Amino acid sequence: MEVSEKILTKARRIKLILMDADGVLTEGKVTYGYRDLELKSFDVKDGAGIDLARKAGIRTGIISGRQSAALQRRAKELRIDEIHQKVIDKVGIYKEIVGKYSLRDEEIAYIGDDILDLPLLSRVGLSTAVADAHPEVKKRVDLVTTSAGGQGAVRELIELILRAQGRWDNILREFLS
Ligand SMILES: [Mg+2]
Numbered sequence: 363m364e365v366s367e368k369i370l371t372k373a374r375r376i377k378l379i380l381m382d383a384d385g386v387l388t389e390g391k392v393t394y395g396y397r398d399l400e401l402k403s404f405d406v407k408d409g410a411g412i413d414l415a416r417k418a419g420i421r422t423g424i425i426s427g428r429q430s431a432a433l434q435r436r437a438k439e440l441r442i443d444e445i446h447q448k449v450i451d452k453v454g455i456y457k458e459i460v461g462k463y464s465l466r467d468e469e470i471a472y473i474g475d476d477i478l479d480l481p482l483l484s485r486v487g488l489s490t491a492v493a494d495a496h497p498e499v500k501k502r503v504d505l506v507t508t509s510a511g512g513q514g515a516v517r518e519l520i521e522l523i524l525r526a527q528g529r530w531d532n533i534l535r536e537f538l539s
Pocket residue numbers: 382383384385386474475476
């Protein structure tokens with residue numbers, strides 16, 4: 363992933379990372395089982411990244427159009443600050459979150475994969491699409507990750523932000539000592 367000075371400047375301001383779920387934290391597939399059993403797969407590197415972001419004082423949140431117990435469980439496990447499911451009006455929820463933490467649009471990153479995410483992507487300070495996002499989405503964002511949804515795209519974004527903010531070396535040092 364090529365990172366310009368413009369992107370680094372935007373990444374330096376980020377205090378909250380908001381994510382779409384299906385196609386971003388997952389590959390976009392939902393496996394149906396017996397009765398209402400629904401299975402989703404999450405990437406462990408994404409999870410570790412979310413953990414690192416939290417430790418660095420960056421908040422995280424999920425805004426999903428669907429409702430899933432698997433996602434709820436994953437979000438809880440990762441201690442994600444904001445989890446909003448079955449959201450029809452993503453911008454409405456976004457405004458609530460922004461107000462709650464007294465943030466400006468410039469301080470928020472959003473990562474999405476489909477045209478439903480465009481209203482939010484056009485608003486935030488650092489808009490990101492996963493590698494396999496819809497072409498109309500990829501055309502309109504600051505950043506397209508090298509990894510596809512559910513395969514480390516979120517980790518890529520988080521690492522870029524932590525590096526831009528000069529926090530990455532400290533994190534690495536912690537693990538090397
Ligand atoms: Mg999606």
